[in-house]
Amino acid sequence: VVSNIKGEHLVSAKINPNGFFKYGFPGPKHDLQNRGEFISCYDRQTRNPYWVLEHMTPESLSMRNADRKNSYFKEDEAIPDTFRAMLKDYFRSGYDRGHLAAAADAKFSQEAMDNTFYLTNMCPQVGQGFNRDYWAHLEFFCRDLTKKYGSVRVLTGPLYLPKKDPTDGKYRVSYEVVGNPPNIAVPTHFFKLIVTEKPLIGSNTDTISVAAFVLPNEPISNETKLTDFEIPVDALERSTGLELLRAYPTNKKKALCKEVNCQIVV
Amino acid sequence: VVSNIKGEHLVSAKINPNGFFKYGFPGPKHDLQNRGEFISCYDRQTRNPYWVLEHMTPESLSMRNADRKNSYFKEDEAIPDTFRAMLKDYFRSGYDRGHLAAAADAKFSQEAMDNTFYLTNMCPQVGQGFNRDYWAHLEFFCRDLTKKYGSVRVLTGPLYLPKKDPTDGKYRVSYEVVGNPPNIAVPTHFFKLIVTEKPLIGSNTDTISVAAFVLPNEPISNETKLTDFEIPVDALERSTGLELLRAYPTNKKKALCKEVNCQIVV
Ligand SMILES: [Mg+2]
Ligand SMILES: [Mg+2]
Numbered sequence: 291v292v293s294n295i296k297g298e299h300l301v302s303a304k305i306n307p308n309g310f311f312k313y314g315f316p317g318p319k320h321d322l323q324n325r326g327e328f329i330s331c332y333d334r335q336t337r338n339p340y341w342v343l344e345h346m347t348p349e350s351l352s353m354r355n356a357d358r359k360n361s362y363f364k365e366d367e368a369i370p371d372t373f374r375a376m377l378k379d380y381f382r383s384g385y386d387r388g389h390l391a392a393a394a395d396a397k398f399s400q401e402a403m404d405n406t407f408y409l410t411n412m413c414p415q416v417g418q419g420f421n422r423d424y425w426a427h428l429e430f431f432c433r434d435l436t437k438k439y440g441s442v443r444v445l446t447g448p449l450y451l452p453k454k455d456p457t458d459g460k461y462r463v464s465y466e467v468v469g470n471p472p473n474i475a476v477p478t479h480f481f482k483l484i485v486t487e488k489p490l491i492g493s494n495t496d497t498i499s500v501a502a503f504v505l506p507n508e509p510i511s512n513e514t515k516l517t518d519f520e521i522p523v524d525a526l527e528r529s530t531g532l533e534l535l536r537a538y539p540t541n542k543k544k545a546l547c548k549e550v551n552c553q554i555v556v
Numbered sequence: 557v558v559s560n561i562k563g564e565h566l567v568s569a570k571i572n573p574n575g576f577f578k579y580g581f582p583g584p585k586h587d588l589q590n591r592g593e594f595i596s597c598y599d600r601q602t603r604n605p606y607w608v609l610e611h612m613t614p615e616s617l618s619m620r621n622a623d624r625k626n627s628y629f630k631e632d633e634a635i636p637d638t639f640r641a642m643l644k645d646y647f648r649s650g651y652d653r654g655h656l657a658a659a660a661d662a663k664f665s666q667e668a669m670d671n672t673f674y675l676t677n678m679c680p681q682v683g684q685g686f687n688r689d690y691w692a693h694l695e696f697f698c699r700d701l702t703k704k705y706g707s708v709r710v711l712t713g714p715l716y717l718p719k720k721d722p723t724d725g726k727y728r729v730s731y732e733v734v735g736n737p738p739n740i741a742v743p744t745h746f747f748k749l750i751v752t753e754k755p756l757i758g759s760n761t762d763t764i765s766v767a768a769f770v771l772p773n774e775p776i777s778n779e780t781k782l783t784d785f786e787i788p789v790d791a792l793e794r795s796t797g798l799e800l801l802r803a804y805p806t807n808k809k810k811a812l813c814k815e816v817n818c819q820i821v822v
Contacts, residue, residue, distance in 0.1 A: 317798045534580070
C-alpha cells in the first residue's frame with residue numbers, strides 16, 4: 291500500500307519496486323527446523339542460530355533411549371551451501387562446538403539427541419570455564435526445573451553486544467569470525483529465556499513463570515551468582531531484536547526467580 | 557515435520573516445542589514497507605535497514621514535483637519503539653544520516669521524496685569523502701543508467717564485514733554503535749546490486765544486466781575506480797546472507813560493466 295503518493299505521479303513515473311521480486315525475494319530467510327526436542331531458527335549472515343527453542347518435561351528427561359557416543363557433529367544440508375556453517379570452520383578455531391539445545395536434554399530418543407549435533411544448533415563457545423563449566427551448570431538448572439514444573443520451555447541464542455572502548459568512550463561491537471575463509475561469527479554473549487508451565491504442586495493455572503539471563507562467552511567463575519546475569523525480558527528484546535512473550539497478558543506472567551532459587555549447582 | 561523421531565518416544569516424552577508460540581512468535585521480523593520509490597526491509601537488531609530496493613525510470617527521473625527543502629528526517633513509527641532508530645541516536649554521533657534510497661531518486665513526488673527521510677531508509681555514514689562525495693557519485697551513476705535502460709532497479713544495504721587483525725592474524729568484525737544508550741550500528745561497508753532492464757536501444761529482451769559493488773564506509777578518493785569495488789553476485793550473497801536473483805536463469809543475466817562503462821563522474 292503506497293497510500294500517500296499522489297496516484298497520477300506514480301502512474302507518470304512508471305515505477306513498481308515490487309517488480310524486482312520476479313527475480314526472487316532477497317530475504318533474509320530464517321530456515322526454521324523442527325528437530326523433535328527443539329526448533330531452530332538460523333541466521334544466514336552470521337552462520338549461527340538466531341535462536342533455538344526447547345521443550346522439556348519430567349517425562350522426557352526420565353527416559354533413557356540415547357547415548358551421546360552414538361552422535362556426531364554434522365552440517366545441516368537444508369541450509370544452502372552459500373550460507374552453511376561447516377565442520378572445517380571450527381577446526382583449530384580455539385572454540386568448542388557449543389550446543390544451544392543441550393544433548394543431555396534429548397535423552398528420550400537417539401534421533402532427537404543426534405539432531406542436537408546439527409551445526410544449526412551450534413555456536414562457537416569458549417570451552418574451559420564456559421561451555422564445559424558454568425554454561426553446563428545453567429543447562430542443568432533448566433532441566434532441574436522439571437522437578438517443580440510439568441513443562442519447561444527454553445529459548446537460547448547468541449548475542450553480539452557493544453562494549454565501551456576505554457580509549458575513546460565509544461561503544462563498539464567486536465567479535466571474531468572463525469573458519470578459513472572466515473565464516474562463523476563468535477558471539478560475545480548467550481541468552482536464555484526460561485518459561486515454566488504447569489507447577490507440579492498447587493492448582494491448575496495458565497500462569498507462566500519467566501526469567502531471562504545473558505552470560506558472556508567467556509570463562510565464568512562457578513562462584514558467580516546466576517542472578518547476576520538476570521535481565522528484564524524487555525531488555526532481552528532490545529538486545530536480540532526479537533519479540534518475547536508479547537502475545538500473553540502481563541497478569542499471567544510471574545517472575546521465576548521469586549518462585550524458585552535461581553542458582554547453579556556445581 | 558519431525559519424521560526421524562520414533563513416534564512412541566515423542567508421545568511418551570510429552571513434548572511439543574511449538575507450544576511456545578502461543579506466547580507469540582519471536583521473529584526476527586522484517587518490517588517491510590512500500591514507500592513509493594522504494595521498499596525497505598528493517599533489521600530490528602542493528603536498527604538499520606537490511607536492504608532498500610529502488611526502482612527508477614527515465615520517466616520518474618524527468619519529473620520535478622519535489623524539493624528537498626520540504627522534507628525532514630523522521631522516525632518510523634511503524635517500528636515498535638523497543639527496536640526503533642531514533643533521531644537522537646544520530647545527534648553528535650559524528651556520522652551523517654545517510655539515505656539508502658537517495659532523495660534525488662524520488663523527485664517525481666514530494667511524498668515519495670519525504671518517504672526517503674524515514675530512519676528506516678537511513679544508516680550512519682561517514683559524511684566527508686563518502687556520503688557527500690564518492691557514495692553520492694555512485695548514486696548519480698545509478699540514475700544515469702536511465703539514459704540507456706528503461707528500467708533500473710537498485711538494492712542497497714549495509715554490511716558488517718570482518719577484517720584481519722594484524723596483531724594475531726584472526727578475523728574480526730568491529731563496528732561502532734551510536735546513540736546514548738547505544739542503539740544504531742555503524743556499518744563497515746555498503747553494497748549496491750544494480751539490475752537494469754529494457755535497453756532503450758536494440759530489440760526487446762527479458763535479459764537483465766547486473767553488477768554488484770561493496771564500498772567501505774570511509775572517505776574514498778574520487779580517483780578510485782568504481783570497478784575496484786565490484787564483486788561477484790554470489791560473493792555478495794555470502795556477505796549479506798541474502799538470496800540475489802536466484803529465481804532468474806543464468807542465461808538471462810549479463811554483466812552490466814560489459815555493457816556500460818562502470819565509472820563515476822565527478
Ligand atoms: Mg555445551
Ligand atoms: Mg546520501
